[in-house]
Amino acid sequence: MQREDRQFVDAFARGLAILEALSREQRPLNNGELSRATGLPPSTVSRLTHTAMALGYLRFSQSKRAYELTPKNLTLGYPVLAGMTLLDRARPLLKQLSEETGETVGLVIRDGLHVTFVEVVQGSELVAVRLATGGRLPIAVSAAGIAILAAMPDRDRRILATRVRAHLAKRGGNVETFNAKLVEATELGICFIRDAWRRGIGGIAMGLENNGEMAAITIPIATGSVSEMDMHGRLADALRATIDLLRGTAGGAHSVQTGTPSEARRRSH
Template identity: 35%
Template sequence: MSRRRAATPPPDPEAPPDRHFVTALARGLEVLGCFRQGEALLGNQEIAARTGLPKSTVSRLTHTLTELGYLHYVPELGRYRLGMAVLSLGRAMLGGLDIRRVARPLLEQLAVETRSVVALGTRDRMRMVYLEVARGDAAIAVNLETGSRISLLSSAMGRAWLTACPPAMRTALLRQWDGAQAERAEAVAARALAEQRDYGCCCSFGDWQPDVNAIALGFDPGGGLPPMVVNCGAPAFLVSPEYLLQEARPRLAAVVRRLEHSLGLAGMSPAS
């Protein structure tokens, strides 16, 4: 069963209303979240379909976001693209993540040693987002960049995040799926926890994409930052599951330990 993306967990009918929650703001952010990697333009009808909001509501939201510079209207096409204000927010956010500066040389070394694409990422709603990317010999084969978003449930990175986050956070996230997707999410989480226990990492061998293998390891960066993950993956013709588990896994674990140690010594904050 498919389900539209939700910005927040569905309300608990037995819980008191959250008087601090601003629905209009949440809807506006949900509109901005509709734009996906590789998509430049969206119309009100497409946005309404993705958010589940009435088209009249979407029209008011897109008009307001355009006036504020978060969307740019292309009149000849009758569609919207993300505006410069979004770029400013993104640059400010990435610029404040000092962890990227610390992680970059470690990721680059691991990418070369394992002939893989190595990335640092974290969760964005129901997907994972790449915060930093380094490439080994797989550079021409896997088209992922900083800002790329991938499946939480199918990717090694997403599965590792499920094992690294606090149990209460994991439970709340899993409740956001329903029907068959809820059953799948529970099964994926259980498998991820088992892999972390047995292998010391989480795996995705042909699950995210049939011809891509990857492993990942999550950690708590501290400093008020959310759980993060380092993953290591490449096309299957370059790296087998056996290679990743036997050769790459110890190197991946060493990188995460060094990253945790460096962050602890630096007393790193989200924007230091």
């Protein structure tokens, strides 16, 4: 479409058209499908998808041979978060978990080789770790990142773990510690981290899959105030119960719709 506005940047509009088409269709699209959806020439679409991938806004699904949006798009605005059904289901459970434990609680999604906090409920304890929605941490040193890896299918886990190790090694990180924590989290179904990201900070996390997207609930803790026994006992029990409730809300009419983490633990016994 011809525009008389000299301030209008056609290249920017075309790039947004690609993202809008993927958001509208809610499924991966290849270059041909994107060309038909946007009315842009195939050669233009090819350059735009290449650029969007380089910037981290798109990724190419090898299994579907098509492009899909990445969590990085969430950084463009909070309204994107409002449409996440997982977030809607998780909000009251995060609040309950934080109130029961006194600790900060977060919902985290994978963002390339990092994880991003899409919801944070601040803890009531004076020593509770303070985090912000939108904060990012490397997968290799975060309980949430390792928990997400541990919850992935074997093949996907191996591929991503290889990339994480390479990224960690380039920055002089401790690959052996990462490997050990990943094995432990895969075996236990829950990840425990102490003093990996920053001295004095640790975390507990469990991963889950939501419509093909990996996420995790995490409880960051101050290691000077929360013992390993408390992490593996009281906090881990509360987190497991919350994950059970969250998974239940995705199950339909027979799912668990109400109840606190402590009530869920009593029912399980």
